[in-house]
Amino acid sequence: MSSKRVTRMALWRAILTFVAVVALFSCAPKAPPAPQAPAKPAPGSKLVTPADEVFAALGCAQKPLPYLIVEKNVLTPNPAKAGAEVLHSLVYAFCPKAGGQADTGTLTRSLTFKGKRVFSDVTKGVSVTPGRVAVDAFLAVPPGAEPGTYAYEVEYVSDSEARKRKAARVLSFEDTIELVLEK
Template sequence: MINRLPTIPLLRVLLLSSGTVLLAACATGQGSTPIDTIQSWFSRKDKGVRQPGEKLVSPPDVVWKERNCARLQRPYIDIDLNEILPSRVPAGEEFNHRMVYSMCPLRTGEGVVGDLSRRITFKGNTVFEDISRRFEIKPGKWQLDAFIGIPAEAPAGVYALEVAFSGGSVRFQRSANLVVSRR
């Protein structure tokens, strides 16, 4: 005879877990819809596991094959991801900016050196700018993470984060929006 412990059906466990997350999210919603609150909760959870700095995602030989670099004008750089987490940030907190790029070099192992800047604008005015001089875009696929704080006195509204690079014959610029709210 097999000894069986009493079990809760899987569906009931999932419903109870989902309900708990939903209730916790709604309790902290402060005027947001439940869906917005849940998305914000997951964004903050994802942001919490990220670390600042750069990380190799795919080595140069893998990117060379995936992108068919031999047929491209090089150096070739593609921005695979330009993301802000969370996209809604209360004044006084920070957000994560993640950029992922893929690079095919002109010559094996050769990067491109230039200036990488992040600029935040609000209503057309620059409110923050950070420039990394002599930043190297490296062959392969790389992930860059930075954490940027929003001052507690920042006005509520839609802000734009612009990331740009200029070095040698390589130039790119991308932007993403974030919403700053007052607590």
């Protein structure tokens, strides 16, 4: 064999070896991607189910209207640590009176520890939208907060004419969740 032919064969062997190695590594199982923290939800409200579907699913035609029910009310993480940010997730279903209008009222949030109110805020002009709605809000736990069990209370009271007349049904809800702070 001539030396050109040997060199050419060696070159082809090198190329084939390179292609085989690349193919082998491209077929090798890959390590799974590192788990990522779930995306932080944006604060605010989002319509989950339209009003007509909620009206039918909850049998609102047979209920006194307006009808409001809290379906989910949780704090995450719970237990939490002082200085942490806690997500308050609330899901409600609302069937309004005929006409399907949103209701406006006052939302009060408060945090009680050992019978003493340590936080409270009042927001007027809060709109309750017909349908099933998810609401996310964040609470900052003060860095110096004492460990223990807190009561987190949420209350909504309608501004509607129902309160003024007292003859009609008043739209309101109140719910309390336990929040545990660890050292």
